[in-house]
Amino acid sequence: MNKHVIVIGGGVAGLEVAGQLSNMGIEVSLIEKEPKTGGHLNKWYKLFPDRRNSSEVQSYLARIVHNNRIKLLTNTTIEKFKKGRGHFYVTTNNGEVLNADAVIVATGFDLFKSARKEEYGYGIYDNVITSADLEEKFQKGDIILKNGAVPETIGIIHCVGSRDEKVGNFYCSKLCCVTAVKQAIEIREFLPDSKVFCFYMDMRMGGAFYEELYREAQEKWGVSFIRGKVSEASETIDNKLTIKVEDTLAGRPLKMKLDMLVLMAGMEMSEGGVRVAGIGGLKTGENRFFAAVDNHTGSNRSNIEGIFYAGTCTAPMNITETISHARAAVVEVIDYLKDGK
């Protein structure tokens, strides 16, 4: 099949799509805004639910680019977009005009900017960090406070920027609960003398082996789970943090002093995705993610024929789901291209 497909975004979904299409003999141009492909995964230490090293999946994705004849355009963004007679003309920031038969949008997600929840003090207090910051600490192998001391009590706040009308995100990001459980275990592994507390509204352990991980966190690692939305955090004079929460199951307000607070930042439509939606005339939903034409039977199809979606640019997804969604996008594209459109 002598066809050319442009893939926008070089994260998990974009790389998987590009690799599969290239395997089928389709010419692929992969556009990535960063200098390097791999997306958010590059910053992650281990993956739930089995806590394998994220580098294993990273190298799987790296091999895709290495083994296939993919035209990789890094440090590249899209400036202009035109559709005419079944062809797409995409102008990049480098002034190059690419001509393709179909386009796959795989612009992924951005992590919620936790500083927007001012009441938790991210960017204000010394020892309030996000889940992504913690992964970085795991990678370096030292979980320390800003003053170099080792934290003894660590609080994890679920639903930061998810299920929160105050920041305009009604939806559940669905991966943060299990990330919290995973990170709680990892903190206990790194710091066997530490105490970890998770503050949750609901524990959403819907994925395969998530519940087992939750059970392990309780049973093996002694992680405490307290049901209540933390209303605020403040810094004390001795450089610790106090939080206010209602222990809803005890039915009483609770305060607690902690050395470190980890915010489980949710997932949002990426800024890059918003740009692409604007340039391409693509529909987005109430949650600001790309809106597919059919949530059940056409979650890869956009409102424009010949443009398809792959991965978390449509909704929060884990890596397994992202890869599946990407492969489904490949089927849609092949189906579209074979009709000679």
Place this chain on the structure above:
Amino acid sequence: MASNKNKFGFDISLGRQINYDANNRNIAEYLFDKEPSMRRCIECGGCSATCTTAGFTTFSLRELMILIKRGETDEVYMNLKKCMLCGKCTLVCPRGVNTRNIIVLAKKAFQKSDEYAI
């Protein structure tokens, strides 16, 4: 009851069970109607966590809303007056429930004793 105790030397405990069928949920209906955002509550307790009153008394807005919905209104009535109407709970609520207005309306509902009798 007290007379029974004198007579027989024992007492009957009042049931702790919420008698859902017997309870009157008129106040909940009134509040759902006047402040529909109340339906969105997920009992996270953010309101009670930030509440100044809750720190010093048994007042808990989260618990109060549940009791209203179950028709356990006696307890609600006793607690309503503790609220100082500062509105911090409304600032915190992740579901955008107009919590302050619920208190104001609940007070009104209790005043209309004919229609919303406890």
